[in-house]
Amino acid sequence: MTDALIALVALPLTAALLALLLPRIATALVIFSGLAITASAIALLYGVNTAGALHYELGGWTAGLGIALRADGLSAILLLMIALVMFAASVYASAYFGKASERAQFWPLWLLLWTALNALLLSGDLFNLYVTLELLGLSAVALAALSGKHAAVQAALRYLLVGLLGSMLFLVGVALLYAGYATLDLATLTQVVKPGPIAWSALTLMTFGLLLKTALFPLHFWLPPAHGSAPAPVSAVLSALVVKAAFYLVLRLWLDVFADIVTPTAANLLGVLGAGAVLWGSWQALRAERLKLLAAYSTVAQLGYLFLFFPLLLALPPGPARDVATGGLVMLALTHGFAKAGLFLAIGIVQQRSGHDNIQELGGMVQRLPLTTFAIALAGVALIGLPPSGTFLGKWQLISAAIATGQWLWVAVTAIGSLLAAAYIFRILGHAFGNQPYPHQAVAVAREEWPALLLTLTATLVLGLAGAHVWTLLENGS
Amino acid sequence: MNATMLLIFDALLLASIIGLAWAALASADARRSVILFIAFGLLLAVAWGRLLAPDVALAEAAIGAGLTGALLLAALQWQPRKTADTTNSEQPTHTLLETGFRWLVTLLCAALAGMLAWSLTQIDAGTAKDALANAVAANIDASGVSNPVTAVLLNFRAYDTLLELAVLLTAVLGIFALGPAQAGYRIAGPVFSSLTRWLTPLLILTAGYLLWVGAHAPGGAFQAGATLAAAGVVLRLAGRDQIGLPRGNALRIALGAGVGMFLLVGLALFALGRPFLGYPPAWAGALILLIETAAMLAIAATLVSAFIGGQPTEEKTRC
Amino acid sequence: MLTTQWLYALSGCLLLALGLRSALLHPALLQRILAINVMGSGVFMLLIAIAYRGPGMPPDPIPHALVLTGIVVAVSATALALALARRLTREQPHD
DSSP states (O other): OTHHHHHHHHHHHHHHHHHHHOGGGHHHHHHHHHHHHHHHHHHHHHHHHHHOSEEEEGGGOOBTTBOEEEEOHHHHHHHHHHHHHHHHHHHHHHHHOOSHHHHHHHHHHHHHHHHHHHHHHHBOBHHHHHHHHHHHHHHHHHHHTTTOOHHHHHHHHHHHHHHHHHHHHHHHHHHHHHHHHSOOBHHHHHHHOOSSHHHHHHHHHHHHHHHHHHTOTTSOTTHHHHHHHSOHHHHHHIIIIIHHHHHHHHHHIIIIITTTTOOHHHHHHHHHHHHHHHHHHHHHHHHOSBHHHHHHHHHHHHHHHHHHHHHHHHHSOTTHHHHHHHHHHHHHHHHHHHHHHHHHHHHHHHHHHHSOOBGGGOTTHHHHOHHHHHHHHHHHHHHHTOTTSHHHHHHHHHHHHHHHTTOHHHHHHHHHHHHHHHHHHHHHHHHHTOSSOOOSOOOOOHHHHHHHHHHHHIIIIIHHHTHHHHHHHHHHTO | OOHHHHHHHHHHHHHHHHHHHHHHHHOSBHHHHHHHHHHHHHHHHHHHHHTTOHHHHHHIIIIIIIIHHHHHHHHGGGSOSBOTTOSSSSSOOOOHHHHHHHHHHHHHHHHHHHHHHHHHHTOOTTSOTTHHHHHHHHHGGGGSOSOHHHHIIIIITHHHHHHHHHHHHHHHHHHHHTOBOOOBOOOOOHHHHHHHHHHHHHHHHHHHHHHHHTTTSSOOHHHHHHHHHHHHHHHHHTTOSOOSOOOHHHHHHHHHHHHHHHHHHHHHHHHTTSOTTOOOTTTHHHHHHHHHHHHHHHHHHHHHHHHHTSBOOSOOOBO | OOHHHHHHHHHHHHHHHHHHHHHHHOSSHHHHHHHHHHHHHHHHHHHHHHHOOOTTSOOOHHHHHHHHHHHHHHHHHHHHHHHHHHHHHHHSOOO
């Protein structure tokens, strides 16, 4: 089972090299390796479910001298989500990019991004996390700038500089921790770290750097232009996966490594920023003129919900209550990943057919692109949080935990956020389901529509109905 | 040298370093900033040497000051020379709100430095600071090399180096996707041309030497790769068409060679039942040299490609 | 920590703060890129100061390896940033 840990990093990286050297068979390579990576992720999940947390010491050196790969329930579930979303987006991208020269540039960077995501989630070493963060950042920026248009390149440059700032702050934290504890291994650090200036400073710096990368309000300014101008499959993955990777690190640091160091005040601060993200992001999404900007602001808002969990998790005592709430958090993250990816892919179809993604001019889309419209509607259901989507389960947990710990503010924020989400989703659907004749030619490409549809179906139905397994997996895998 | 002299040396060095950084960042003139930054990089290399980090000093001089400097100087060609909003005065005027914001940011940055400094004072003197250093010393005989930094980079933490080479590859692929290479330079005059005739073979030889010696003395793949890249940069600046960079598929092979060799060795060992990148001690030295050679080629190809700004074109435009 | 370590560590913190300030405030893109590099150099100085053990004593090699990796990552990022900036100017001719 530990072979899966190696496979998850080696497969996409090898595929990236082969795609670089053999561009003519690159598409087939991507699809094939995508299947292999998904299989490895399933194997890893199965392994974690049966044997608990797994770890692998690279080079055979004990963790500390060498680097260890680690996987537990949380990372295994997220790795499976990454595999499924990337695979669907890869199928989509094989049809989205019409020219062979475009695909030749796209596939190696795409696979390097996949490598970075997997390597980040599996890494058990602080400095290695920094390197994976940089790999993730550079590949994401390169992909975002791929269209070469002025708006995209400008947004990508800003994304790069903000990302570098974030990584640098993260590295300062790592240096501080090495100075204080002479170790870079996460498991060792978890045992030796003590409350004190080193731990607080390091945690603050690393969190701030990661918040820049996960675009938490008010550090979200770079996200809407970057996600709004990137090619559709790239936007899908940026919103669904890349920002989640940084969030995963915040979660890992706060709940695992620095669990004894974090204070309720600090968690409340994250909660307040999350609330700001929910309200501001939803409001901006409501005012957006373009579908992609709406989706990007919606990402800002949905990430806010994830941060609302922090004050709740810290207020609950460690035990079953906290585990149930953590499961709700994971459920929200998973559902958003699938739903947002599907939404961006569907928007990409609309954009390719009509040359633009203005919401006002969507009239009658359902007549020509029924599957795409249905995918958007399903994504909308998942973003609002209607049953049976996974978001419903997640928000239910959020509200229950808030009521149980007496933190009513978050209930109000969730309610308002969900109402705003309903408003902006119905605004799109109102236009899309209209009776006006759709002015553009719309020949649907199966390779584009089906990934979008399947992703949103997963978010809305599969995750909601199979939700209990998430909690079981998290528990078995710890 | 006694301790006081060293202290005075350190104080002067650090004052110069910080002063250069300040001057480089305060300037509105791009060219001045870049030149000051290159000087800053060179003094940093001296500082690394002072702190007994010769491998890092070599890398900083070659990559941090040298190649980054070359990249920045090449960037000056298409950069606006002065910031747009300076007219006659050196300092642009700000509104009250802007000035307040600038003061706030300055204060926060100072607070950051203060917080870091204070945290450093609170380091618990009891914890074993040398735990990892001792582990390196204990295992170095099994690592295949005697230079501890090379042992860490290519053996104990080889996975980091693998991903770092992937970062280099990602950057150059991103640069390629943005457009073709910049126009070349016009053919150099007699002085520079004859200099390149001496310099290029010397750089190539030095690169080979650095690669070989890295196993037991300061040096290694990164320093060697950067020196090799410097040869390519010098040839490019002299206006040559052939700068040693392969074309087409050969270039892609060169760029991916570092990551490729790492994966090849790692997966081969994995298939043979050993841990991923777990070299058998008898073969470790040879495997490390093999990987470093491939990495050197990849690093050189990547840095030269980054310098010329994109995929090499067939046109012979000059500027 | 030794006096030398302190001297260099504090200078590293200072460089970090200097770089951060310029990265946030400088109007020109090139200097902002330089500022991020200066920030990086500050962190590297901090790491190498931590590794130093005194004259004649072998230093801790792990931070040295980390800094080497960091230098290469920094040059990759700088190269990409400059390429993006160059692409931007191609769209808009300037004087």
